[in-house]
Amino acid sequence: MKKLKYEKPIINKIKAGVPDKYGMQPKIVVKSEIDGIPVKEIVEKYGSPVFVISEKTLRDTFQQANRAFQSRYPKVQFAWSYKTNYLDAVCRLYHEEGSWAEVVSGFEYDKALSNGVPGNKIIFNGPDKTDEDLKKAIENGSFIHIDHFDELYSLIRISQNSKEKAKVAIRVNMDTGIYPKWDRFGFNYENGEAWKAINRIMLAENLELVGLHTHIGTYMMTATAYAVAASKLAELAVRTNKKFKHTIKYIDMGGGFASKNTLKGAYLPGKDTCPTFDDYAEAITSAIINSEIAPDQLPTLFLETGRALIDDAGYLIGSVLANKRLSNARRAKILDIGVNILFTSFWYEHEVYPAEETSQQTEDTTLYGPLCMNIDIIRESIQFPALKKGDLVVIPRIGAYNMTQWMQFITYRPNVVLIDQNKKMHLIRKQENLKVFKEQEVIPDFLLNKTPLKD
Amino acid sequence: MNKERLKIAVTGLNNTDNPGPGIPVIRGLRESDKIDPRIIGLAYENLEPGIYMKNLVDKTYQIPYPKIGSDIFLERIEYINDNEKLDVIIPNLDAELYTFIKAEKKLSTLGIHTFLPTLEQFEERSKSNLYEFGQKYGVKVPFSKSITSFLDIKNLVYAFDFPVLVKGKFYDAYLAYNLDQVAGYYNKLSSKWGLPVIVQEFIRGTEVNVVALGDGKGNTIAAVPMRKQYITDKGKAWGGITIQDENLLKITRDLIRKTKWRGAMELEIIKTSAGQYYLIEINPRIPAWVYLAVAAGQNIPEALVLLALGRKIEPFKSYEVGKMFIRYSYDMIGDISQFEQLSMNGEL
Amino acid sequence: MKLKSNIAISENGFMFDPYTGDSYNLNSTGVEIIKHLKAGKTNEEILAELKRKYDADDLILEQNLYDFITMLSHYELLDNE
Numbered sequence: 064m065k066k067l068k069y070e071k072p073i074i075n076k077i078k079a080g081v082p083d084k085y086g087m088q089p090k091i092v093v094k095s096e097i098d099g100i101p102v103k104e105i106v107e108k109y110g111s112p113v114f115v116i117s118e119k120t121l122r123d124t125f126q127q128a129n130r131a132f133q134s135r136y137p138k139v140q141f142a143w144s145y146k147t148n149y150l151d152a153v154c155r156l157y158h159e160e161g162s163w164a165e166v167v168s169g170f171e172y173d174k175a176l177s178n179g180v181p182g183n184k185i186i187f188n189g190p191d192k193t194d195e196d197l198k199k200a201i202e203n204g205s206f207i208h209i210d211h212f213d214e215l216y217s218l219i220r221i222s223q224n225s226k227e228k229a230k231v232a233i234r235v236n237m238d239t240g241i242y243p244k245w246d247r248f249g250f251n252y253e254n255g256e257a258w259k260a261i262n263r264i265m266l267a268e269n270l271e272l273v274g275l276h277t278h279i280g281t282y283m284m285t286a287t288a289y290a291v292a293a294s295k296l297a298e299l300a301v302r303t304n305k306k307f308k309h310t311i312k313y314i315d316m317g318g319g320f321a322s323k324n325t326l327k328g329a330y331l332p333g334k335d336t337c338p339t340f341d342d343y344a345e346a347i348t349s350a351i352i353n354s355e356i357a358p359d360q361l362p363t364l365f366l367e368t369g370r371a372l373i374d375d376a377g378y379l380i381g382s383v384l385a386n387k388r389l390s391n392a393r394r395a396k397i398l399d400i401g402v403n404i405l406f407t408s409f410w411y412e413h414e415v416y417p418a419e420e421t422s423q424q425t426e427d428t429t430l431y432g433p434l435c436m437n438i439d440i441i442r443e444s445i446q447f448p449a450l451k452k453g454d455l456v457v458i459p460r461i462g463a464y465n466m467t468q469w470m471q472f473i474t475y476r477p478n479v480v481l482i483d484q485n486k487k488m489h490l491i492r493k494q495e496n497l498k499v500f501k502e503q504e505v506i507p508d509f510l511l512n513k514t515p516l517k518d
Numbered sequence: 519m520n521k522e523r524l525k526i527a528v529t530g531l532n533n534t535d536n537p538g539p540g541i542p543v544i545r546g547l548r549e550s551d552k553i554d555p556r557i558i559g560l561a562y563e564n565l566e567p568g569i570y571m572k573n574l575v576d577k578t579y580q581i582p583y584p585k586i587g588s589d590i591f592l593e594r595i596e597y598i599n600d601n602e603k604l605d606v607i608i609p610n611l612d613a614e615l616y617t618f619i620k621a622e623k624k625l626s627t628l629g630i631h632t633f634l635p636t637l638e639q640f641e642e643r644s645k646s647n648l649y650e651f652g653q654k655y656g657v658k659v660p661f662s663k664s665i666t667s668f669l670d671i672k673n674l675v676y677a678f679d680f681p682v683l684v685k686g687k688f689y690d691a692y693l694a695y696n697l698d699q700v701a702g703y704y705n706k707l708s709s710k711w712g713l714p715v716i717v718q719e720f721i722r723g724t725e726v727n728v729v730a731l732g733d734g735k736g737n738t739i740a741a742v743p744m745r746k747q748y749i750t751d752k753g754k755a756w757g758g759i760t761i762q763d764e765n766l767l768k769i770t771r772d773l774i775r776k777t778k779w780r781g782a783m784e785l786e787i788i789k790t791s792a793g794q795y796y797l798i799e800i801n802p803r804i805p806a807w808v809y810l811a812v813a814a815g816q817n818i819p820e821a822l823v824l825l826a827l828g829r830k831i832e833p834f835k836s837y838e839v840g841k842m843f844i845r846y847s848y849d850m851i852g853d854i855s856q857f858e859q860l861s862m863n864g865e866l
Numbered sequence: 867m868k869l870k871s872n873i874a875i876s877e878n879g880f881m882f883d884p885y886t887g888d889s890y891n892l893n894s895t896g897v898e899i900i901k902h903l904k905a906g907k908t909n910e911e912i913l914a915e916l917k918r919k920y921d922a923d924d925l926i927l928e929q930n931l932y933d934f935i936t937m938l939s940h941y942e943l944l945d946n947e
Contacts, residue, residue, distance in 0.1 A: 069920035072930060328709075330687065
């Protein structure tokens, strides 16, 4: 007799009030391949967990964003935000698409140079630039975005002895009607600090004020705040022009565009509420065009958006280590994906999909990571089908920040694979191994050549 | 007159002690002399009383919460439409409006009409933007602040005198007399409705409400003011009476003219003893007490359906003052077999 | 372990516990196990039945069955003898 296909037995309590019925339940979405390559095949070749970057999604998203701005404004320049994802292969893809580099440390600066980015196509941001960094940036003709007065005076001092004029911009913070206000970076607009800084720069012999920069916050769910910010920067540009007859060459609107992830605490999912590139572009470009800046002096518009460009191109594949019942009979699964490599699970309700067809029944489930720590929770509560040990799961939309903010803890950070547009896989960052860590460590002589626990 | 057969889907069947507007809306439609409706109930929860009111609701489908994402939500609406061929949907709950407004085009390609505010109107009047809204349109609004983090709470003492109202993004409001209470309500409201939580200056006075309907071109089609006579411990009206207050009607008409409001709205207004009117909230939908307006002579649900279908209608000119509603509860009898059918098939 | 008597289950998987007023939904395998329990079969007999019928690893069938029984006990659907 032929045996029947088996489905794990499930019993769910029907809660009066809560919709958890079959008629209601959405079909379980299965993510069995990425850009045409079976998830299973990726894991067979590169292990689990494994990060995957899709070249196609990366380029498509960039081109979408680029089109949204180019079609509304004559001069647009994107700069890839290194901190969002500074794997060399990723950076080079953006540079190929025409993006400059936006860096916030000496390390990122050197990385950009090593990726072949000319110095005069690097924007140097952030509060942490050493004198050495500044010297190098001046020599290379990079754009230095000044964060505070200490940095401004360092630059005045350093530039006095340099042959080149330093090309600088100031970072401006301001009230755009959103909370929290990011007033810890740059010079404040409302209290006049930004104007003071501009005046001081204009007096400095070896500083050339080329741009104005702002970065109003992160994960901005409303495009209108950008319109407020753009008009305030435009106002500063006009004022500078009036007083000094000096034209500001660019306005840098920074980043902070939201991706379609759902923030914890949000009622509606991010993919429904997140503004589109067109929304952001419309707000920013119309604010600049409608400002008092003369049409023949329109500044170039720089954009440093990171998250919204790369998030969708990144996937994290993992597998189920174990199924558990908690003391209150709640279903829990332990995955081999921990918060140390999926940092963003602290603020997103990440979507998690099985990689193979499963039964249509789900249970309210908690997804834990493998770390021996209580905070290691990927999803507190998700309607999830029954998977067995070894089954694969896919977490989409994780391309931003996870591959830079990840922590090495307990075990090695995994492989990162790029799927190119011809559906070919390339290893772009190797899984770490013991040798990598041994190389960084130094054992003092007095502890060498001793084996205290051996008989 | 021959009544027009229309298939109308209605949400908000939760006719509990904190009632949704669905059942009152349906009563208005049932009493229309222009429309002969087939009423399709759309229910989120399996014990919404309207599901079991067979004399009012012809058939009910369960729908998933909008939280699940608009693609899945609309898939369900499409399925229902395949069965029922809907003419109009009247969404009645704040938390679903965003999704319905965004889906307006998609619904209209399915042949389903809605009559909702635009996204701009919806966002502009949201609780967190109400203060700016008041300044823009020249209406007095109590001072308020949106808070998005627990850390903001201790700074409230610089901006407010106690007590203050603490409000959820979509629903619920509590009066807090000190920071500890604010913190408690903040946690409660943010976990239920997300962020921000709104803290609002508390204005003493009489609460008066207006239910109104704008045609989207600046005209006020209907407007009926009401004073709550008795309020339950949940802050909901238990009894109310239509009143004659030209100032309220003027505020309403002005707002609808300036905003070109489209669809139904409820204005919540506090009238102080000094005769000042403070707008404390705009609900961008029909309120649960709308049946009082129907009884007073302005069948707002009917008018809304006709506007949704693109019909020209004349504004209501008057309403009866002194009409009252007295809310009551009533135990219907259901059976586990009904519950089973709804739970297993999602339809009843 | 025995299922409490009077527990009503429909073919569509709807189960009603008249003692508590709670209701449940079950998938087809769940319904099948409940029917076996109602017929008074022991866990071992049920497991043997499942092994005979389904194309699945024996140990997985065992693990799933005991997990399911745990849930029945958690929901207090079993008589504790």
